[in-house]
Amino acid sequence: MGVHQNRREKIYDWMALEGVSMVMFEDTEGRRDPSVRWLSGQPSDALLFLSIDRKSMLVPWDINMAILYGNADIIVSYREFERRPLKAIRGAAEGLKIPPGLKIEIPPVTPYPLFLDYVGALTDFDVLCREQGAHGEAEKLRALKDDEEIAIYRKAAKITNSIIDMLEKNVRSGKIKTEADAALFIEAESRKRGCDGTGFETLAAGPDRSFAIHAFPAYTAAAFAGKGLSILDFGLKYAGYTTDVTLTFARDLSPAQEKLLTLTEKAYKLALSMVSNGASTRSIAAAVDIIFGKSKKAMPHALGHGIGLQEHESPAIRNRDDNSWVLCPGMIFTLEPGLYNPLHGGCRLENDILLTEAGVEVLTEARVIRL
Amino acid sequence: MGVHQNRREKIYDWMALEGVSMVMFEDTEGRRDPSVRWLSGQPSDALLFLSIDRKSMLVPWDINMAILYGNADIIVSYREFERRPLKAIRGAAEGLKIPPGLKIEIPPVTPYPLFLDYVGALTDFDVLCREQGAHGEAEKLRALKDDEEIAIYRKAAKITNSIIDMLEKNVRSGKIKTEADAALFIEAESRKRGCDGTGFETLAAGPDRSFAIHAFPAYTAAAFAGKGLSILDFGLKYAGYTTDVTLTFARDLSPAQEKLLTLTEKAYKLALSMVSNGASTRSIAAAVDIIFGKSKKAMPHALGHGIGLQEHESPAIRNRDDNSWVLCPGMIFTLEPGLYNPLHGGCRLENDILLTEAGVEVLTEARVIRL
Numbered sequence: 070m071g072v073h074q075n076r077r078e079k080i081y082d083w084m085a086l087e088g089v090s091m092v093m094f095e096d097t098e099g100r101r102d103p104s105v106r107w108l109s110g111q112p113s114d115a116l117l118f119l120s121i122d123r124k125s126m127l128v129p130w131d132i133n134m135a136i137l138y139g140n141a142d143i144i145v146s147y148r149e150f151e152r153r154p155l156k157a158i159r160g161a162a163e164g165l166k167i168p169p170g171l172k173i174e175i176p177p178v179t180p181y182p183l184f185l186d187y188v189g190a191l192t193d194f195d196v197l198c199r200e201q202g203a204h205g206e207a208e209k210l211r212a213l214k215d216d217e218e219i220a221i222y223r224k225a226a227k228i229t230n231s232i233i234d235m236l237e238k239n240v241r242s243g244k245i246k247t248e249a250d251a252a253l254f255i256e257a258e259s260r261k262r263g264c265d266g267t268g269f270e271t272l273a274a275g276p277d278r279s280f281a282i283h284a285f286p287a288y289t290a291a292a293f294a295g296k297g298l299s300i301l302d303f304g305l306k307y308a309g310y311t312t313d314v315t316l317t318f319a320r321d322l323s324p325a326q327e328k329l330l331t332l333t334e335k336a337y338k339l340a341l342s343m344v345s346n347g348a349s350t351r352s353i354a355a356a357v358d359i360i361f362g363k364s365k366k367a368m369p370h371a372l373g374h375g376i377g378l379q380e381h382e383s384p385a386i387r388n389r390d391d392n393s394w395v396l397c398p399g400m401i402f403t404l405e406p407g408l409y410n411p412l413h414g415g416c417r418l419e420n421d422i423l424l425t426e427a428g429v430e431v432l433t434e435a436r437v438i439r440l
Numbered sequence: 441m442g443v444h445q446n447r448r449e450k451i452y453d454w455m456a457l458e459g460v461s462m463v464m465f466e467d468t469e470g471r472r473d474p475s476v477r478w479l480s481g482q483p484s485d486a487l488l489f490l491s492i493d494r495k496s497m498l499v500p501w502d503i504n505m506a507i508l509y510g511n512a513d514i515i516v517s518y519r520e521f522e523r524r525p526l527k528a529i530r531g532a533a534e535g536l537k538i539p540p541g542l543k544i545e546i547p548p549v550t551p552y553p554l555f556l557d558y559v560g561a562l563t564d565f566d567v568l569c570r571e572q573g574a575h576g577e578a579e580k581l582r583a584l585k586d587d588e589e590i591a592i593y594r595k596a597a598k599i600t601n602s603i604i605d606m607l608e609k610n611v612r613s614g615k616i617k618t619e620a621d622a623a624l625f626i627e628a629e630s631r632k633r634g635c636d637g638t639g640f641e642t643l644a645a646g647p648d649r650s651f652a653i654h655a656f657p658a659y660t661a662a663a664f665a666g667k668g669l670s671i672l673d674f675g676l677k678y679a680g681y682t683t684d685v686t687l688t689f690a691r692d693l694s695p696a697q698e699k700l701l702t703l704t705e706k707a708y709k710l711a712l713s714m715v716s717n718g719a720s721t722r723s724i725a726a727a728v729d730i731i732f733g734k735s736k737k738a739m740p741h742a743l744g745h746g747i748g749l750q751e752h753e754s755p756a757i758r759n760r761d762d763n764s765w766v767l768c769p770g771m772i773f774t775l776e777p778g779l780y781n782p783l784h785g786g787c788r789l790e791n792d793i794l795l796t797e798a799g800v801e802v803l804t805e806a807r808v809i810r811l
Binding site: 098099101112113114130131132133134136138146148151152153177178179180181182184198199200249252253256257260261265266270280281282283285286287288289290306367369370381389409410411 | 469470472483484485501502503504505507509517519522523524548549550551552553555569570571620623624627628631632636637641651652653654656657658659660661677738740741752760780781782
């Protein structure tokens with residue numbers, strides 16, 4: 070049984086227990102859901118329907134792409150349904166022979182006005198749209214990486230680490246002088262090494278722009294790694310999965326800058342030391358908030374997040390009362406404490422962590438580089 | 441009055457006519473809405489609230505960024521609301537002094553489960569969530585570019601055209617040999633010329649991969665512009681606004697490939713000849729479908745789309761019965777007929793068109809390049 074079929078079986082089991090007759094997954098512009106790729110191999114732009122009698126129907130925007138990559142029992146071009154989700158869901162209920170009166174689940178990101186359209190068009194069915202349904206289940210399953218995914222991450226991390234080493238070398242030698250030099254180096258080298266590309270737009274911020282959490286524009290022709298704090302945040306996408314690391318380059322720091330950087334490193338070490346199977350991610354993030362708070366500083370973003378087919382996935386790693394995630398074997402996630410100041414600039418240190426039965430493994434080798 | 445205040449005034453007028461007391465715009469991960477930037481200057485990741493008594497409140501994720509770019513009467517960090525939309529909307533109703541009992545409009549992309557949360561949390565108000573509300577109005581207004589935006593597009597197109605010329609020269613001379621060569625050339629040159637970067641991931645597909653509408657991965661180390669059909673689809677982002685063009689490179693075509701290309705060029709010419717103030721975009725797309733249909737071919741995507749702060753904006757340019765867009769002065773949009781075949785590869789020709797009172801202006805100079 071192939072990897073995608075294997076994953077679908079888990080959703081079928083869940084559907085049987087919950088009595089849901091058909092589930093619709095949607096990965097389209099504005100409503101991205103990598104669960105479609107995870108369950109069918111189709112890289113993007115498709116609907117996927119699963120039925121309680123364990124059949125799947127893939128409805129791709131690009132049928133040529135689906136012939137190459139798509140794995141499902143039935144494949145029908147989205148053109149057959151005029152690229153309209155309402156027509157497709159009715160077509161799928163027919164194609165998968167769902168008897169009327171039963172439960173059909175649509176994605177929880179379905180906009181309210183579109184939800185009303187679904188309910189109006191599917192009067193024969195009980196339409197479900199909820200946070201804790203099939204889609205939440207798929208997201209939870211995706212948070213626990215399987216052996217194929219862990220193998221992909223080991224390769225992706227290896228390439229990421231070799232590029233980190235080259236970046237350090239080229240910044241030290243003066244070969245990389247600007248933000249664009251750094252970002253374009255990553256674009257070129259990642260593809261040479263077999264990556265699909267970068268997982269998100271590389272953020273390269275020299276000392277004048279590192280005050281922002283996410284530099285805007287993402288990178289420019291401005292000087293990089295000069296006097297002060299520079300941030301380089303990037304991820305490599307390999308076989309669909311993205312790494313996510315942040316380096317800080319530090320040169321001739323003022324006492325205030327040194328303080329930001331030392332605190333960030335201290336927070337990173339503390340957070341990493343708290344990672345273990347069974348640990349509450351909220352408590353780790355809370356410990357970091359306390360360290361920063363003692364110095365009257367605050368981190369304006371979450372401590373970390375799961376990674377995978379998406380740049381940000383489960384588990385959440387933040388100090389908020391709606392976060393009840395607990396770390397488990399199979400999770401791959403970032404830890405990325407950072408501090409930002411409009412006058413002094415900012416710094417962040419981010420690595421990707423894998424938890425296994427055997428313990429904690431820091432997959433990537435991002436670091437603070439003092440020049 | 442600044443450009444953002446000017447734009448807000450148009451929404452305030454609409455709110456007064458419709459009796460809507462407060463409107464919430466949201467631009468966050470998974471729910472992007474460039475209307476926030478259009479109305480406030482804040483580049484991304486923020487909520488924006490407008491009140492019927494013509495006051496605005498910006499709630500940015502990154503307060504340092506908002507101090508530089510944000511334009512609003514009140515600016516409050518999203519941290520004050522624990523980065524939760526429900527807390528922020530209650531805070532905004534308080535900050536903007538909205539009396540209970542009145543209408544508050546939330547984005548039409550609000551997921552159904554979140555909509556229920558809003559209704560539960562805002563029992564004092566009448567919560568609206570609809571396609572044809574304030575957000576639809578902002579989108580319609582954004583489809584008609586103002587003088588500032590047209591000036592930006594003239595610059596963006598000029599840079600795009602100079603890069604098209606360089607691409608042609610470098611492919612002909614053999615300096616650009618691979619998909620990655622082409623894409624990285626665009627990344628580097630666009631930034632050198634003052635662009636923010638590319639408007640979307642460049643799609644460079646050599647003859648072996650041009651069968652796909654959107655190549656996957658977007659570009660690789662594979663050969664580009666060899667025997668057959670190669671597609672290069674890219675856009676440059678300048679001051680936030682993106683161009684969107686597609687070149688086809690053709691070399692030693694088979695009769696079947698020649699047929700695809702000739703038909704595409706014919707469709708492009710026909711579509712362009714039909715562009716005029718008052719023309720229905722559906723009828724233009726229908727005419728292209730007829731041309732392709734006569735040769736028993738079909739285009740698997742829309743004929744075009746508006747461009748702006750987003751890669752895909754209004755107006756829609758497609759042959760579907762829910763499309764009633766009519767072309768007007770101020771619109772900037774693409775025309776991009778294309779045909780794709782799993783055996784022969786694919787081709788597409790795409791340019792950006794500006795309509796003014798004076799007539800039709802083809803801003804960009806993308807073309808079929810026969811090698």
